[in-house]
Amino acid sequence: MRTRIPNMLSPLALAVLVCIGASGAIAATPAAPAHGHAATTTTGAAPARAAVRQYTLETGIVNGKMVFIDDSGRANPVLRANVGDTVEIKLKSGEGAQHDIAIPDLKVQSAKFDAASGPVTVRFNVTQAGKFAYYCTIAGHRQIGMEGVFEVAGTSIAAPKAAVSSTGVPGAELYTAPSVRAADAAAVSVAMDPAAVPAPVGARAPQLLKYRMETVELNGKLDDGTSFTYWTFNKKVPGPMLRARVGDTIELTLANARDSKMIHSIDLHAVTGGHGGGEHTQVGPGQEKTVTFKALNAGLYVYHCATPLVPQHISAGMYGLILVEPEGGMAKVDREYYVMQGDMYTTRPHGAKTHQEFDLDKMAAELPDYYVFNGAVGSLTRDYKLTANVGETVRIFFGVGGPNKISSFHVIGEIFDKVYSEGSISSVKRDVQTTLVAPGGAAIVEFKVEYPGHYLLVDHALSRAGKGLVGMLEVSGPADPAIYKEGPAAR
Numbered sequence: 001m002r003t004r005i006p007n008m009l010s011p012l013a014l015a016v017l018v019c020i021g022a023s024g025a026i027a028a029t030p031a032a033p034a035h036g037h038a039a040t041t042t043t044g045a046a047p048a049r050a051a052v053r054q055y056t057l058e059t060g061i062v063n064g065k066m067v068f069i070d071d072s073g074r075a076n077p078v079l080r081a082n083v084g085d086t087v088e089i090k091l092k093s094g095e096g097a098q099h100d101i102a103i104p105d106l107k108v109q110s111a112k113f114d115a116a117s118g119p120v121t122v123r124f125n126v127t128q129a130g131k132f133a134y135y136c137t138i139a140g141h142r143q144i145g146m147e148g149v150f151e152v153a154g155t156s157i158a159a160p161k162a163a164v165s166s167t168g169v170p171g172a173e174l175y176t177a178p179s180v181r182a183a184d185a186a187a188v189s190v191a192m193d194p195a196a197v198p199a200p201v202g203a204r205a206p207q208l209l210k211y212r213m214e215t216v217e218l219n220g221k222l223d224d225g226t227s228f229t230y231w232t233f234n235k236k237v238p239g240p241m242l243r244a245r246v247g248d249t250i251e252l253t254l255a256n257a258r259d260s261k262m263i264h265s266i267d268l269h270a271v272t273g274g275h276g277g278g279e280h281t282q283v284g285p286g287q288e289k290t291v292t293f294k295a296l297n298a299g300l301y302v303y304h305c306a307t308p309l310v311p312q313h314i315s316a317g318m319y320g321l322i323l324v325e326p327e328g329g330m331a332k333v334d335r336e337y338y339v340m341q342g343d344m345y346t347t348r349p350h351g352a353k354t355h356q357e358f359d360l361d362k363m364a365a366e367l368p369d370y371y372v373f374n375g376a377v378g379s380l381t382r383d384y385k386l387t388a389n390v391g392e393t394v395r396i397f398f399g400v401g402g403p404n405k406i407s408s409f410h411v412i413g414e415i416f417d418k419v420y421s422e423g424s425i426s427s428v429k430r431d432v433q434t435t436l437v438a439p440g441g442a443a444i445v446e447f448k449v450e451y452p453g454h455y456l457l458v459d460h461a462l463s464r465a466g467k468g469l470v471g472m473l474e475v476s477g478p479a480d481p482a483i484y485k486e487g488p489a490a491r
Contacts, residue, residue, distance in 0.1 A: 050084035057101070059136075060094040061263075061282070065145030066308065068101070068136075069094065076148035079134065083154030085126045092119040096284040098138060098261030103150055105132045112138075114261055115285055128156045138261075139360045140309035180348070181355035187227035190220035190317065191379035192236040194337040194386055194471075197397065198243035201325045206247030213239065214255045215264035215283070215305070215318070222370065223377040223468065225353035228346070230375070231262065231305070231316040237375025238340040238401060239303070239320030246327055248295045254281045255288035264313065267306035269440065270322050272296055278306030298326040300423035300442040302399050311363060311403035315344055317375055319401030321442060326425055333446060334392035339380065339471065341409075341437075341459065342401040343368035350467050366404045371469035373457065380457060380471030388449045390477025395446045399423075402439030408460040409443065410434040411473065413453065420444035434460050449475045451483050 057068040057077075067075040081087050089110070093099055096115035101122065102108060110122035129152045136146035216235045222228040233239025244250055256264050263284050267276035271293045274280055281289045304310075305318035319340060345363040346356035350370055362369065373380045380386065388394050400407045416432040423442035429435075437443050449455075457471030458464075479485075 050086070051082070052086045052088060053081045054088045054090070055079055056090045056092075058092045058094040059097070059099050059146070066136075066141055067145050068148060076145070078148065079150045081126045081150070081152050083126055083129050083152060083157060086123065087126055088121055088123045090119055090121045093117075095263055096286060097263050099136045099141065099146070100138065101134055102137045103132050103134045105130075106150075109137065116259070126152050128152060129154050130156075139358050140312045143360070144308035181357075183225050183353060183355050184219040184227040187219045187221045188235075189383060190218070190230050190232060190235065190237045190375045191383045192238050192338065192340075192374045193384050194339050194374060194380060195384070197241055197336045197338050198323075200329055200332070200336075201243060201245040202329045204245070204329075206245065206249070208249045208251065209244055210251045210253075211242055212253045212255065213266070214257055215260060216257045217260050217262065219355070220317075221376055222344070222346075222356060222372075223351065226351070226356060226377075227354075228344070228356045229316070229358070231264065231313055231318050233266075233318060233320055237317035237319075237342070237372075238338070238399070239318070241320060241338045241397065242303075242322040243325070244295045244322070245325045245329065246295055246298050248324075249292060250295060251290060251292045252277065253288055253290040254283055256283040256285050258286040260285040262313075263307050264305050264318065265307045266303055268293075268301065268303040268322055270295060270297070270299070270301035270303075270324055275306060276303075282307060295324045298324050298425045300324075300397055300399070300420070300425070300444055302401065302440050302442055304401060304440070309360075312358065312360065314401050314403040315342065315363060316358060317342070317401075319399070321397055321399045323397060330425070333395045335386075335388050335394045337386050337394065337396045339373055339396055339457065340399045340401050341405075341407045341469065342372050342375070343403070343405045344370040344372060346370065363404070368405065369467065371405070371459065371464040371467045373469060373471045377468035386457070386471065386473040388473065388475050390449060390452055390475060390480075393417075393446060393448045394473070395444065397442070397444055398437060399442035400437045400439050404439055406439065407437045408434050409437055409445070410458055410460040411445075411447070412456040412458060413451075414447050414449070414455055414473075416445045416447050418444075418446040449473075450480070451475070452477045452479055
């Protein structure tokens with residue numbers, strides 16, 4: 001049975017994975033012919049020869065798409081039955097990630113299954129004729145290929161009251177809308193400490209660097225009284241900042257936690273080839289893979305998960321920065337900080353005291369409920385604050401995970417002395433008030449703090465501050481009235 005994740009994703013396939021609108025079934029070789037023709041009549045008797053039709057489907061990735069695969073290796077096969085038949089579908093996760101199968105028009109849905117649960121079976125009686133879509137209801141999976149057709153021939157009959165049963169794993173058997181969950185009292189902080197910046201490289205020769213990262217899915221604190229299921233690198237948002245110099249060779253191992261429900265990967269914008277590493281780091285739960293690359297270009301680069309749906313994985317928290325310093329390193333400053341912005345899409349409005357679920361439709365429409373610095377509301381005001389003393393120079397490595405929204409990064413009450421736009425270290429702008437940073441982009445800003453006080457980090461699309469996008473820089477030291485004071489000038 002062909003269920004292994006292939007080592008290569010074609011550029012065309014990757015483009016399909018990134019596109020939210022690329023939904024629909026993959027063409028499959030038809031299964032054995034059905035008896036008779038599909039009918040649309042709503043009354044009548046069941047066929048005389050009712051049968052039990054059994055199918056076995058295993059999930060996997062074929063040609064860059066996630067699919068259901070039958071015993072003959074066909075992707076998203078057409079399943080067939082006659083009115084009056086009993087259908088049994090045995091389901092197994094081939095790559096270890098979590099899935100289910102649903103035929104909503106027939107009110108059929110299996111329990112969720114993954115490598116830990118083992119196979120499940122859904123069994124139901126067929127009472128309606130026609131063609132019906134079957135698909136995985138896990139957010140994003142239908143859009144990246146997990147959809148097929150269930151064809152029923154004959155004449156429709158009245159459905160029995162209890163049409164669906166399932167074995168293998170306890171769980172809801174009937175297709176229902178997702179229920180509202182209370183916030184998880186055990187949710188943990190995912191906010192990355194902005195001071196967690198690796199030491200400067202300095203003037204050293206190129207060398208081999210080894211990094212190991214783990215993808216972890218966990219319930220984290222999105223806001224006071226609100227939790228969210230984050231997908232992370234090393235349990236934090238953003239993931240760890242990596243630091244190297246031009247000419248270094250970097251060996252990066254990506255491990256996926258055993259209890260993960262999803263496949264994850266990493267695409268580093270600093271990497272030349274292999275889809276930034278995403279081609280060879282599609283890692284199932286409990287697995288790990290390694291890639292090695294040369295740091296060819298200096299700059300500040302974003303990395304993110306490159307597993308479909310890519311924007312969903314990014315929005316859930318899977319992004320970070322890698323700094324490649326030039327030969328000789330960067331100029332010394334007094335303080336360095338690491339800040340990233342993200343936009344998040346939830347089923348309930350901003351501020352709802354609940355466990356927020358991811359909303360795929362809002363993401364497709366680019367209508368975020370939350371904007372966050374370092375993963376959560378309050379991450380840079382309550383959990384952490386940037387600090388400095390009067391006279392010090394502050395450098396902020398700033399990036400936008402996105403997946404969708406541009407940032408107009410601004411520090412209220414300060415002017416950037418230097419801005420390295422678009423993460424390019426080879427050119428600098430001076431005396432900048434606000435700098436644009438694209439999704440999947442980065443910038444380095446530097447400024448000398450010359451007056452004490454509280455300085456706010458914002459996106460100058462200021463409505464976003466009301467959705468969580470505020471940070472704080474606290475500057476301590478003596479006030480110089482020649483720079484700023486309340487009231488009129490001295491006479």
